[in-house]
Amino acid sequence: MDFEDTAEEAAYRAKVREWLAANAAEYKTPYEGDVDLVVRGKAWQAKKYDAGYVGITWPKALGGQGGTPMQQIIFNQEESKYWVPAGIYAIGLGMCIPTVFTHGRPEIIQRYVPVAMKGEEIWCQLFSEPAAGSDLAGIRTKAERDGDGWVINGQKVWTSGAHRADYGIIVTRTDPTQPKHKGLTMFIINMRAPGVEVRPIKQMAGASEFNEVFFTDVRIADDHRLGDVGDGWRVSLTTLMNERLAVGGKPTNSPDAHSLIELARAIDAEEGNMLEQSHVRQKIADVYIQDRGISLTRMRTMSAISSGRTPGPESSISKVVVAKLMQDMGSFAGDMAESAGLLMGDDASSLPHLEALRQGYFWSAGLRIAGGTDEILRNIIAERVLGLPGDIRPDKTVPFNELHKVVS
Amino acid sequence: MNFQFSEEAEALRDEARKFLAAESGREKARAVMNGDATHDAALWSRIAELGWTGLRIPEAHGGLGLSVLELCVLAEEVGRALSPVPFTSSVLMATELLMASGHDSAQAAWLPKLADGSAIGTVAWMEGNATRPDGSPKLACSGDRLTGAKLPVADGLAADFAIVTARDEAGALVIALVDLSATGVSRSACETVDLVRKSAKIVFSDAACTVLARADEAERLRARHLQGTAVLLAFEGLGSADAAMEMAVDYAKERVAFGRRIGGYQAVKHRCADMYIKNQLARSHAYYGAWALLTGAPELALAAAGARVAAIDALQFAAEENVQLHGGIGFTWESDCQFFYRRGRLLALNLGSRTFWSDQLVRALEQRNTDLAA
Numbered sequence: 001m002d003f004e005d006t007a008e009e010a011a012y013r014a015k016v017r018e019w020l021a022a023n024a025a026e027y028k029t030p031y032e033g034d035v036d037l038v039v040r041g042k043a044w045q046a047k048k049y050d051a052g053y054v055g056i057t058w059p060k061a062l063g064g065q066g067g068t069p070m071q072q073i074i075f076n077q078e079e080s081k082y083w084v085p086a087g088i089y090a091i092g093l094g095m096c097i098p099t100v101f102t103h104g105r106p107e108i109i110q111r112y113v114p115v116a117m118k119g120e121e122i123w124c125q126l127f128s129e130p131a132a133g134s135d136l137a138g139i140r141t142k143a144e145r146d147g148d149g150w151v152i153n154g155q156k157v158w159t160s161g162a163h164r165a166d167y168g169i170i171v172t173r174t175d176p177t178q179p180k181h182k183g184l185t186m187f188i189i190n191m192r193a194p195g196v197e198v199r200p201i202k203q204m205a206g207a208s209e210f211n212e213v214f215f216t217d218v219r220i221a222d223d224h225r226l227g228d229v230g231d232g233w234r235v236s237l238t239t240l241m242n243e244r245l246a247v248g249g250k251p252t253n254s255p256d257a258h259s260l261i262e263l264a265r266a267i268d269a270e271e272g273n274m275l276e277q278s279h280v281r282q283k284i285a286d287v288y289i290q291d292r293g294i295s296l297t298r299m300r301t302m303s304a305i306s307s308g309r310t311p312g313p314e315s316s317i318s319k320v321v322v323a324k325l326m327q328d329m330g331s332f333a334g335d336m337a338e339s340a341g342l343l344m345g346d347d348a349s350s351l352p353h354l355e356a357l358r359q360g361y362f363w364s365a366g367l368r369i370a371g372g373t374d375e376i377l378r379n380i381i382a383e384r385v386l387g388l389p390g391d392i393r394p395d396k397t398v399p400f401n402e403l404h405k406v407v408s
Numbered sequence: 409m410n411f412q413f414s415e416e417a418e419a420l421r422d423e424a425r426k427f428l429a430a431e432s433g434r435e436k437a438r439a440v441m442n443g444d445a446t447h448d449a450a451l452w453s454r455i456a457e458l459g460w461t462g463l464r465i466p467e468a469h470g471g472l473g474l475s476v477l478e479l480c481v482l483a484e485e486v487g488r489a490l491s492p493v494p495f496t497s498s499v500l501m502a503t504e505l506l507m508a509s510g511h512d513s514a515q516a517a518w519l520p521k522l523a524d525g526s527a528i529g530t531v532a533w534m535e536g537n538a539t540r541p542d543g544s545p546k547l548a549c550s551g552d553r554l555t556g557a558k559l560p561v562a563d564g565l566a567a568d569f570a571i572v573t574a575r576d577e578a579g580a581l582v583i584a585l586v587d588l589s590a591t592g593v594s595r596s597a598c599e600t601v602d603l604v605r606k607s608a609k610i611v612f613s614d615a616a617c618t619v620l621a622r623a624d625e626a627e628r629l630r631a632r633h634l635q636g637t638a639v640l641l642a643f644e645g646l647g648s649a650d651a652a653m654e655m656a657v658d659y660a661k662e663r664v665a666f667g668r669r670i671g672g673y674q675a676v677k678h679r680c681a682d683m684y685i686k687n688q689l690a691r692s693h694a695y696y697g698a699w700a701l702l703t704g705a706p707e708l709a710l711a712a713a714g715a716r717v718a719a720i721d722a723l724q725f726a727a728e729e730n731v732q733l734h735g736g737i738g739f740t741w742e743s744d745c746q747f748f749y750r751r752g753r754l755l756a757l758n759l760g761s762r763t764f765w766s767d768q769l770v771r772a773l774e775q776r777n778t779d780l781a782a
């Protein structure tokens with residue numbers, strides 16, 4: 001048992017480190033002010049692509065490197081030591097493009113995959129709708145046959161990055177007379193096509209990273225279909241599986257137990273500093289158990305991958321733990337800081353880490369929902385890992401257009 | 409990166425699990441709980457035949473000389489089976505402490521007997537009244553004579569010797585080994601929350617002992633022993649926590665209420681998912697502890713405290729929710745739920761409480777911050 005890289009892993013890591021040191025030097029510190037994420041993001045992605053650090057595990061035929069999952073993990077670990085603007089590609093390369101190359105036609109793969117890898121086109125995932133979030137198969141956006149193509153009408157919501165996306169993958173309903181999982185079909189959609197309208201939504205935490213997207217008579221050629229007509233649910237599972245891998249890691253450089261220690265030490269309590277109080281120490285221990293527990297669990301997964309075994313289901317606990325933990329840490333930090341916990345923006349307190357913990361408090365509220373809510377993830381652990389019976393699904397076999405009859 | 413057990417250790421795990429499933433079902437724990445015997449002697453001799461009692465003891469003293477990783481594996485399996493044998497006291501604690509003491513003559517006298525299972529050891533540091541594992545004991549050691557009492561002492565009725573903490577005339581810590589058949593030693597049964605692991609009150613009246621370590625050396629030995637034991641007990645607790653979870657999940661798949669298996673209800677399901685989450689976190693911390701113990705890494709203080717706290721949390725949660733998910737039957741004497749419920753309390757207190765260990769954990773984190781800054 002050891003935490004060291006194998007010889008090959010160490011060699012790869014050394015190579016990656018050297019490359020990052022030479023090429024990512026300008027990203028050593030957090031970006032400040034009003035930087036253009038897209039311009040900076042594109043430049044970074046192009047550099048990575050040229051150096052062979054995009055699609056590390058993807059087949060060579062697709063322009064990938066045909067490398068090992070461990071190499072991808074090593075690259076991610078090393079890259080995350082910088083503040084590179086890579087986030088705008090997370091959904092596209094993490095979820096959409098794998099779906100495209102798993103289910104798309106060869107010409108379509110050739111058209112879209114290499115360009116996306118170079119970062120020239122940005123993608124978004126158009127799944128959720130106002131009446132279909134957790135219950136994703138309940139979507140209503142319609143795709144109807146029209147000659148040799150399709151016409152899309154409807155609405156999506158909570159679409160991250162739609163405002164800067166060039167393309168998206170979209171789940172639509174093509175046959176409302178089938179039960180809800182059966183009548184779905186998946187497409188690639190051009191976000192600049194006539195009839196696509198993106199309206200930003202302001203989030204609770206202030207930013208506008210997600211959007212509503214409206215479709216009015218938007219035309220899609222049939223070759224942009226992913227998978228068979230009516231097979232959209234199965235296709236979307238490819239995306240969702242990749243989503244569960246992509247979402248849930250703790251954002252780079254976010255606070256941990258050490259941040260709470262430094263914060264507590266900086267706050268004067270009645271006797272000595274906050275860190276000497278027993279309840280504070282208990283809470284810091286709780287945070288450590290969960291936070292470090294998740295990173296150690298990830299190491300178990302990596303070990304399995306590294307030795308060519310299939311990882312166990314333990315990685316499924318990550319997002320549920322991390323999202324709630326960020327929330328708990330943020331509220332606890334605020335409590336320790338008393339009135340300083342209220343301040344933000346230009347008036348934010350300079351107590352160490354307090355502002356980052358406060359931001360985590362707000363961002364975690366979204367993280368507990370995005371990519372599957374806590375409740376849905378617990379269902380998945382209970383059903384798929386522990387083998388407990390499925391939820392009651394009175395709608396499962398009912399034709400979609402008669403569903404209103406089964407709501408209790 | 410290799411954060412998993414070797415194939416040999418995994419093979420030992422399979423073998424141990426099969427053996428204990430066949431030979432040490434929970435009815436054996438129940439028999440000991442309801443009977444007068446201090447432990448299941450027949451099972452103990454089978455375990456000794458398998459070499460488990462001498463797993464870590466050097467071959468020169470009749471043991472197998474294997475690594476602490478194999479010991480972790482066995483601790484987990486014994487915990488999973490709730491085996492009514494003095495494995496924790498004798499193998500995980502007394503043998504490890506005796507080996508760490510480096511005391512040649514005491515080792516020569518006892519290790520061969522520990523290895524073949526003919527002797528049972530225990531470690532006694534508690535003295536009732538809110539004893540903390542790092543506190544100054546009241547048991548007095550004058551020269552090589554002990555006077556005072558220890559309680560509760562796990563497996564204290566079954567044990568042939570005890571390694572005790574005491575205080576000399578100058579107030580310094582002493583760690584000493586006492587042959588419990590010596591004159592001046594008397595013992596009586598002492599009731600504790602865990603009825604499977606029988607405990608004793610041991611009174612020493614000018615009883616002879618062998619001093620293993622004194623003053624600073626004793627402090628170091630005790631600190632090291634606490635860390636190592638924290639990891640080993642974490643594995644034992646993890647085994648029990650997984651068994652409690654499986655018991656709850658199995659029941660949830662069977663029991664029907666309101667026309668459904670109760671495992672289909674989310675309030676039940678989500679509780680089971682939370683057990684799984686806590687157990688996985690505990691497992692990861694236990695592995696980290698095992699690695700630190702094996703390699704003697706500077707992270708040991710942190711890793712051991714993390715393993716201990718995570719295991720206490722996991723077992724306590726699984727034990728409490730296991731009773732809850734069983735409903736009324738779970739609260740009966742006949743149900744096995746009580747074993748985990750009681751064992752959860754034992755684990756939480758038999759080496760210093762969760763409060764004590766979270767404080768140790770934060771101390772270790774603070775220390776690491778200082779080291780990083782230096």
Ligand SMILES: Cc1cc2nc3c(=O)[nH]c(=O)nc-3n(C[C@H](O)[C@H](O)[C@H](O)COP(=O)(O)OP(=O)(O)OC[C@H]3O[C@@H](n4cnc5c(N)ncnc54)[C@H](O)[C@@H]3O)c2cc1C
Pocket residue numbers: 091125126127128129130131132133134135157158159160161210366367369370371372373374375376391674
């Ligand atoms: C920051 C952010 C980014 C997002 N980005 C995208 C994106 O890029 N693309 C995209 O398609 N979607 C995106 N989403 C949408 C996200 O996938 C959904 O919000 C999520 O799946 C929940 O759906 P909902 O909002 O409709 O809530 P609902 O499904 O209405 O849930 C409401 C509440 O009911 C609970 N609930 C629902 N069903 C069950 C059940 N069976 N058992 C128990 N409880 C249940 C939920 O857990 C929740 O607490 C994003 C969301 C957020 C917050």
